[in-house]
Amino acid sequence: MRRTAERASRLRQAVGMGAEPERERRQLDLMGDRLARFRRGGLSIGPVINDLEALLHELESVDEAWIGRFVDAWSDLEIPYAVALDRLDPIPTIDDSTVADGVGELERLVGEARAALDQ
Numbered sequence: 493m494r495r496t497a498e499r500a501s502r503l504r505q506a507v508g509m510g511a512e513p514e515r516e517r518r519q520l521d522l523m524g525d526r527l528a529r530f531r532r533g534g535l536s537i538g539p540v541i542n543d544l545e546a547l548l549h550e551l552e553s554v555d556e557a558w559i560g561r562f563v564d565a566w567s568d569l570e571i572p573y574a575v576a577l578d579r580l581d582p583i584p585t586i587d588d589s590t591v592a593d594g595v596g597e598l599e600r601l602v603g604e605a606r607a608a609l610d611q
Contacts, residue, residue, distance in 0.1 A: 568594025
């Protein structure tokens with residue numbers, strides 16, 4: 493709990509460094525939308541990976557530690573996808589436990605950053 497509060501505090505401090513809160517909210521909301529659509533089966537993993545990477549590069553309010561955790565979780569989608577493409581295996585879905593864990597962590601991180609903006 494204390495770590496969560498500390499992270500939220502760091503994110504709030506980072507928001508003050510010139511980021512436009514409304515723009516940041518839109519980027520985070522788009523991330524959340526992509527993850528939700530993937531979870532429901534409305535979007536395949538390839539576009540989710542690409543969209544999340546592009547949206548991550550647009551964020552200005554998150555610190556390096558948050559970005560590192562995001563990339564770690566994002567890798568839980570990207571690596572199984574790349575391996576499947578390389579081996580001509582079936583493309584991973586939310587039913588893959590590694591992918592599902594990564595999506596859950598990404599959703600948590602997006603929520604954390606969104607909550608910090610709202611405070």
